[in-house]
Amino acid sequence: MSSNPINTFWCSLLELNRTLKSTLCLLSTEAEVPPSAVSLVFKMEHETSMKINCVAEYLGITIGAASNLLDRLEEKGWTQRLRSEEDRRITYVSLTPQGMEQLLAWRSRFADHAEAIFGRLDPQRLEALEGSVTDISRYLSEYNASYEDRKNTK
Incomplete structure (x- = not known):
């Protein structure tokens, strides 16, 4: 039975994803925080502040779980929460200078x-691989966006 190159490639990408997650878990243990915390700190480098519900959405977790994670990051002095001046129900989170140092x-x-x-x-x-990974990332992003569009028009 001949294997389909696309299926073989897809399986390779899934295995790469598992291995990369495993490597990131190993690296995040150095900071004694979960990989999601590392991911969030890197994301916040590019965001002045984020609403807690956006943090939860970004990490794919509940607002309660995001709040617990932010508690841990605040204990380390890496993030701070600020209430919105316009709507006190809204809380924003941002990196502190210490959080930027950690990043x-x-x-x-x-x-x-x-x-x-x-x-x-x-x-x-390495340069060729980087170009390929960039292309794959773009193809996946385009597919995800078109999938969401199709899903939302049903």
Whole structure:
């Protein structure tokens, strides 16, 4: 039985996803926080502030779970919550200067790990792989957007 190259590639991507998540879990244990906390801190680098419900949506968790995670990050001094001036029911979360320092420390450590993992690759091969990963990410994003559009028009 011949295998379908697309199915084989899809299985490879799923395995890569599992392995990457496992690696990120190992790296996040250094900071004694869950991988979702690391992901959130990196996301917040590009957001001045986020509503707690947006944090929950981004991480794919409940608002209660997001609030618990934010409690842990506040205990470490990495985030702060601020009530909206316009609507006191709305709470925003943002990185503190200490949170930004932590992000930069993680970025440095992750770069060291990335060097150890991918440093064996020829630079030209690495560049080609990066281009392929960028393309795959774009294809998946486009597919997801069109899927959401189709779902919402039903």
